[in-house]
Each structure stands twice: as C-alpha cells, then as structure tokens.
Amino acid sequence: MMRKTIIAALAALTITLSAFAQKDEFAGFYKGTVEAKKCYPTTSCPDVYAEVYRGPNQKYRLRLLPVIMSRCDVFYDLDNLEAKDGKIEFKGASKAYDLKGEITPKEIVAEGFVHGKNPAKLKLERMEIVPPTLGQKAPEGAVVLFDGKNFDAWRHGDPNIPVNWTLKDGVMTVRPAIKEGKKRIGGSIFTKEKFGPFKLHLEFMMPGYYDKLGQARANSGVIVGDYEVQLLDSFGTEGLWNECASVYRQVAPLVNASTEPGTWQTYDIIFKPAVLENGKLVKLPTFTVWHNGVLVQKETEIAYKTSLFPDKGAEYRHSGEPVSIQLQDHGDLLSFRNIWLQKL
Known part of the structure; x- marks a missing residue:
C-alpha cells in the first residue's frame, strides 16, 4: 500500500509538472492604438491595452483596457474564445466596442465600431513587461x-x-x-x-x-x-x-x-x-x-x-x-x- 501511495504521489507530481511545462503563447498583455472618430473612450487618448487570459478547457478571454495594473473600467470583454491554427479569432459586441479580429502570439488586429456607429480599427502588439528591479544585485552589506x-x-x-x-x-x-x-x-x-x-x-x-x-x-x-x-x-x-x-x-x-x-x-x-x-x-x-x-x-x-x-x-x-x-x-x-x- 505504501509503495502504491508513493507511486501515486510521484505520478501526480509528474502530471503537475507537465501541466505547466509550456508557457501559453497567447496569454499576456498587449498595447496599441485605436483609429476612430473622437468619442469616449478614445476622446482623450487613442492608446488601448489588451489582456488575454487563459482559463480552464483552453478557453480564452479578451479584455480591452485604458491602462494595465490599475483598477480601471473595461472597454471590451469577450470570453470563451478558442485557439485554432496558431490564432484566436473573435467576433462580438461588448461594452464600448463591436469588433471582429484575431489574436496571434505577437499582435491583435481588429475592426468594427465604437458605440455601434463609429468605425474603428485597432492594432496592438505583445508587451514584454520587465519589472524595474528584476535582476537587481544585492547591495553591499545585504x-x-x-x-x-x-x-x-x-x-x-x-x-x-x-x-x-x-x-x-x-x-x-x-x-x-x-x-x-x-x-x-x-x-x-x-x-x-x-x-x-x-x-x-x-x-x-x-x-x-x-x-x-x-x-x-x-x-x-x-x-x-x-x-x-x-x-x-x-x-x-x-x-x-x-x-x-x-x-x-x-x-x-x-x-x-x-x-x-x-x-x-x-x-x-x-x-x-x-x-x-x-x-x-x-x-x-x-x-x-x-x-x-x-x-x-x-x-x-x-x-x-x-x-x-x-x-x-x-x-x-x-x-x-x-x-x-x-x-x-x-x-x-x-x-x-x-x-x-x-x-x-
């Protein structure tokens, strides 16, 4: 029984290891701009950010945001997206936008409308966030x-x-x-x-x-x-x-x-x-x-x-x-x- 318990524990550990062996190619932050007639949320700034989140069953969620790492409103929120042939295609209306586009590991490209009537084009590129103290060496005396x-x-x-x-x-x-x-x-x-x-x-x-x-x-x-x-x-x-x-x-x-x-x-x-x-x-x-x-x-x-x-x-x-x-x-x-x- 003990041997079976150990084998089961090691097997579970192996499964856990394989579960995160590969970093998801889509999940992360993206940054870009919106080309659209001046109207909220593009009135003050054309910049836009995206957050691509992967959840259970290989389903993705796309959110468009005015800024990241802040408690801010969400301009677009589309869930249950699936990856196929190296990209995630999406289409639908949510909050401020009605969009059709695709997500790749490098960028997000979409076209549609802001508030249902104003044509809009979006292009965002994948962000690599490097924390300012990453790799910082220990100071003298630390x-x-x-x-x-x-x-x-x-x-x-x-x-x-x-x-x-x-x-x-x-x-x-x-x-x-x-x-x-x-x-x-x-x-x-x-x-x-x-x-x-x-x-x-x-x-x-x-x-x-x-x-x-x-x-x-x-x-x-x-x-x-x-x-x-x-x-x-x-x-x-x-x-x-x-x-x-x-x-x-x-x-x-x-x-x-x-x-x-x-x-x-x-x-x-x-x-x-x-x-x-x-x-x-x-x-x-x-x-x-x-x-x-x-x-x-x-x-x-x-x-x-x-x-x-x-x-x-x-x-x-x-x-x-x-x-x-x-x-x-x-x-x-x-x-x-x-x-x-x-x-x-």
Missing part, C-alpha cells in the same frame, strides 16, 4: 538568502529534514511535501536567521495551471513570522484580499500588478515589526510592497496573524521579536531566484 548556488541560508520546518527543493540553473523550485515511509520529502522552508525590520527583494515565477481557478492556481506565500504576503497566479483577476500581493485575507493589493504565468516577477517588501512598550502594543506591524515595481501595499497595518478565520484576530498578541521568513509549500511548483535582504 544578507544574500539565495544566489542560485545552494540552500545554506535556509532550513526545513522539521530540523531533522534537509532542504530538498529542486535546484537547477540558479533557480529553486518548490518540492511539494510527500511521505516516503517515515521520511518526508519537500515542504516549506525558513530562513535560518531571524530578522527585525528589513527590506526584502525576491523574484518568482508562477507555473501555468491553466485548468485551475482561485486558490488552486499556483499558490504559495512569503510568510514573515505570522504574517503572509500571498503568492498566487492572479493574472487577469480582480486583485482580492486572498490574491497575489494581498496581506492574506486582511488587505487586498491597491492594484493587481500580476503578469502572466511563465514570466519572472518581483516582490520588494519592507517589513516593520510591531512596537511594544512595557509589554503594551503601541504600533502594529506593517508591510510596504512593490509588485513588479508597482506599489500595492503602502505601510499597511497587519491587525493579526495570517488565518483563514480573520474573526479570530482579536485574540492575537503581536510580539515584535525578530522572526524567520518562510517560503510556503502549498503543493504548487513556484520557482524563486535572487533573494536578498537589507536590515533596516
């Missing part, structure tokens, strides 16, 4: 937590188990926890050193679990002591309190700054622990977070420890003591590189 060579700065949650995440080409990838007899493989990892206030730089890549939704769509977290900044494939979502760059189940990000799965993304996180005087809390801990260079949490107060049940937060007592940083194993194969920290 604590290097991962430089692609080893796990020396990390420990397993169980002191008897070594860190055995996958390490390849300077990248470490979550190895989900399984049991092999009495031996555990994989699991969350923690920094050996504990830290007070700090600024953390971390680069991560989401696998493309295109047939999953919500919290099953590539889940992990950067957990500082008891407080979590969520990691999740949230490309194309609203940016809720349990999605990427949220203070998990407490505060949603200011905007959703996620890029598509298979791209390298960045977190730059400033953490300040709670301040206590004579054992009395005088200042809550805070996170300031930049996701892909976009400010998504600004001195956000953390009211209680991360929990699925926030109503229990009133029972929590902050300590203000130095803490370890955890990279969470949530069963999904996220990858990490270039992790360093500056003590503040």
